[in-house]
Amino acid sequence: MTATLLHGKELAGALRQATAAHAADLTARGTHPHLTVVTATSDGSSAWYVRSIARAAEKAGLRCTITDLGDDAPAEDIRARLTELSADPDVHGIILQTPLPKGTHLEDLASAIAPAKDVDGANPLSLGRLASGLPAFAPATAEAVVALLDHHGVALHGRHVAVVGRSTVVGKPAAHLLLDRHATVTVCHSRTADLAAITSTADVLVAAVGRPGLITPAHVRPGATVIDVGTNPTDDGGLVGDVDPSVMSTAGALTPVPGGVGPVTTALLLRHTTLAADAS
Numbered sequence: 001m002t003a004t005l006l007h008g009k010e011l012a013g014a015l016r017q018a019t020a021a022h023a024a025d026l027t028a029r030g031t032h033p034h035l036t037v038v039t040a041t042s043d044g045s046s047a048w049y050v051r052s053i054a055r056a057a058e059k060a061g062l063r064c065t066i067t068d069l070g071d072d073a074p075a076e077d078i079r080a081r082l083t084e085l086s087a088d089p090d091v092h093g094i095i096l097q098t099p100l101p102k103g104t105h106l107e108d109l110a111s112a113i114a115p116a117k118d119v120d121g122a123n124p125l126s127l128g129r130l131a132s133g134l135p136a137f138a139p140a141t142a143e144a145v146v147a148l149l150d151h152h153g154v155a156l157h158g159r160h161v162a163v164v165g166r167s168t169v170v171g172k173p174a175a176h177l178l179l180d181r182h183a184t185v186t187v188c189h190s191r192t193a194d195l196a197a198i199t200s201t202a203d204v205l206v207a208a209v210g211r212p213g214l215i216t217p218a219h220v221r222p223g224a225t226v227i228d229v230g231t232n233p234t235d236d237g238g239l240v241g242d243v244d245p246s247v248m249s250t251a252g253a254l255t256p257v258p259g260g261v262g263p264v265t266t267a268l269l270l271r272h273t274t275l276a277a278d279a280s
């Protein structure tokens with residue numbers, strides 16, 4: 001068996017096209033959607049990612065401003081900038097990019113982002129609302145997991161989904177979104193006693209860990225759908241996921257890295273910004 005590749009390009013393209021049309025309409029009515037990305041890191045791959053968001057935003061007709069506070073920015077400066085942007089009527093979406101300076105915490109700082117502008121669902125209020133079934137922006141990566149499964153016609157109702165990873169950015173919000181879709185969800189993490197015993201019973205496996213090759217054929221039920229969220233830089237400047245390539249012979253379907261979850265995540269960030277602008 002060779003797994004079908006579940007590419008993200010087509011879905012990302014459709015989302016970007018719809019967002020561009022929405023942004024053009026809003027701009028014609030006097031509201032030009034404006035996304036701001038606040039960074040406080042000298043990490044090269046993060047800078048590359050932020051530039052790619054800015055390029056995608058501009059292509060879709062959104063404004064994008066990057067504010068770099070430097071990798072030694074104190075927590076109070078980051079918090080103050082987020083508070084200022086939250087109060088600025090000209091700003092519709094705010095992303096606080098990770099990694100953050102040592103000793104600071106995303107959830108703590110992101111609580112300064114107004115929920116209405118929290119387009120990457122980083123404010124703990126957004127996760128709380130999501131978990132309570134109330135309207136909120138979900139973290140774009142978690143939403144991208146479900147959007148990709150829907151796009152490729154993978155049923156969720158009543159199926160067992162194993163999510164490996166319990167971060168507030170991916171694992172936990174993905175679990176809530178999947179529960180909302182009536183999947184039976186098991187969340188695994190670094191202390192899970194026998195990971196393969198659990199994941200190999202899942203119809204759908206979502207790997208969101210950050211460890212190349214962690215998921216092997218022993219972790220995958222034959223024919224299962226595997227969503228690889230991991231993005232791990234390689235020495236030669238490439239990117240690999242958490243799923244070992246040998247899983248191609250066990251899984252029924254698998255997302256590629258790059259080219260799976262990543263492009264959909266970026267497209268959803270832009271969609272969220274346009275929705276936030278529309279609601280402003």
Ligand code: NAP
Nearest residue numbers: 141165166167170189190208209210229230231261262265
């Ligand atoms: P994170 O905050 O470091 O969380 C990693 C999770 O994996 C934790 O819950 C951890 O468990 C768990 N874990 C670590 N080792 C494990 C093991 N051996 N077995 C089972 N679980 C294990 O990472 P994150 O921010 O969620 O990101 C996860 C991956 O997704 C990274 O590769 C990141 O680059 C990627 N990502 C991709 C996108 C995208 O758009 N494609 C966006 C965001 C993130 P504990 O909680 O017990 O420590």
